[in-house]
Amino acid sequence: MKIIIAALTGLIMVVTVFAMEKTVTPNSVNVKQTIDSKTDYIVLGMGCFWGAEKRMGELSGVIDVESGYAGGDHADAGYQDILNFEHALRAGKTAGRNHAEVVKVTFDPAQVALEHVLARFWESHNPTQGDRQGNDIGSNYRSAVYYHDENQKTLALTTRKIYQQALATAGYGQITTEILPLKNYITAEEYHQNYLQKNPDGYCGLGGTGVKYPAPDQHIIRGDTSSVPASPSPQSLDGKNLNFDQQLVIFESENCEFCAQFDRDILAHWQADIPMVATKNTNPPADWTLDKPLFAAPTIVLFREGKEVVRYTGYTGEKENFWQWLGFQMLTPEQQKIAFQQGTERPFTASNLDEKRPGRFVDPITGATLFFSKTKFNSGTGWPSFFEPVEGSVTYHEDHSGYMQRIEVRSASSGIHLGHVFDDGPPPSYKRYCINGNVLKFIPD
CATH class of the missing domain: 3.40.30.10 (Glutaredoxin)
Structure with a gap:
């Protein structure tokens, strides 16, 4: 259990205990620490702080972005503590206020105005979702602006009003972002810092609404007389x-x-x-x-x-999940049974069984070519048969279903089940790709 020693006016020791079992405790900091007189900072909650850190760090004039926790009742907590507390809150087993995942954005006001920082904040997430952001659900993922002076409070409220008008015009509901004085800021664990730089494929739930912050005269005004053009909003499709x-x-x-x-x-x-x-x-x-x-x-x-x-x-x-989702919109129930449940059509029932025209057989969902008609032969089995697939178009998997040992063939592009391959085919490969014709689409040359 970590003890935070705060120097107030004398050497008074203040011990704050987080009212739950501790698991991981990060380094707690005092955000009122002395900063360079040329810089300022603001603490923002945008859901998962991994994406928020990356988004805000891309803004010109931002010097540093640090992942952390803020806005809760406890002066000291770690990532797992916050998750546990959120579970207890949702189960009705405790009361109080949890921390939100936040980023502390340090910036140079001479290079970027606070309005510009807040504009990026509003645009980079959906502030109308309450206690969630994307797939992340819980009060620890709430949208928030935590200010440390009256100027920040005023500008946060003003920009919220401006952006609310833009969202309403685009058909969105009310902004749920809380705007409060900063309290109990805690630096997050080291492995959370610069997370998406360390893990390029890491999950980032930030998507934004696509609604641009409508700065005056289409500019974001700085503290001086200069201005920075805002990005034009993409036109909607016709x-x-x-x-x-x-x-x-x-x-x-x-x-x-x-x-x-x-x-x-x-x-x-x-x-x-x-x-x-x-x-x-x-x-x-x-x-x-x-x-x-x-x-x-x-x-x-x-x-x-x-x-x-x-x-x-x-x-x-997750490519296969996407193609399966699309497949359920495109395929008939009979095709779905073959493609996703490793089903088999009855022999001699495939519409393309006797197809002999020059052309190609493709995946019915992705359209990727699987076999050329020049590799097709009559095996007499009742299923379309080929002695060779297009290179890289299929994958192979052991299949022990039905008390048999076979090699299953799937489409490499969508992952759907096609059939099986056997070693009794004609030269030059001596392979027989026994494929369900109802999950093949024929395209003539």
Whole structure:
């Protein structure tokens, strides 16, 4: 248990005990410590502090961003303490006020105005969600501005009012951000500092709303007479230019690592039948409707006839999960049983069993080529058979189901079950890829 010794006016020892069992205790600091007269700081809560640290650290004029905890009743706590306390609060087993995950942003007012810092804060998360941010739920993930002087308080309240008007125009609800004097700030454990630099694939729930902070005259005013142009807000999509019958829209945000990963993993290789388009504007295409507001980036929404049908929220690199989600929108129940439950169609029932035209057989979800028709042969088994797949198009897995030992074949692009491979095929490979025809789509040359 850590004891914080605070020097007040004399050598008075103050011992503060956190009313629960301690597990990890970070270094506690006094944020009223003497700072360089040329710098200032403000403490902000934006949900998970990993993403908040990265977002605020990218702002020109920001000197340092430190992850920490603040706003709770206890003067000393660690990460696990805060999680335990939150669980107890939600279970009704305790009372009090938990800390929020925050970042202490130290900046040079000569290089960046506090209004600019707060504008980045408002834009970088969704401040209307209450005790949550993205997939992170709990009062420890609340939106907050903790000020240390009256000027900061005034500007925080003013910018909240300005941004509330912008959010209301875009169809969002009331801002839930608490604006309070800073108390009980604690530096987070070392492994939380610069987390996304150390772990580039780490989860970041910050997506923002896509609504820009509407600074006066489209500028963010500094303390002096200079100004910094604000980034123009991306235009919303025009529904007239999209596929009204069926359209996928990726709602992304600026500086979003997982949006970039989705683009690399999925969008860069898009061959599926459903048209896909990406936007950084969180409004639906003109005259189209979303079922509910967006709260994480990226969010992929399937529209049919201009209305949201289903969405996939918060891609974090799980490609197979995304393709399975899309597969349930594209495939028939019979195809789904084969693709996702390792089912098998009845022999001699596949529509493309006797297909002999030059062309290619592709994954029915991703559109990736699996087999060329020149490798197809009549095995007499009742299933489409091939002696060779396209290089890198399939993966192999041991299958011990049905008291048999077989090698399962799956699509490398979507992970769906295709069939099995056997060693009784024709030359030159002497392999027989026995594939369910109902999960193959044929595209003639």
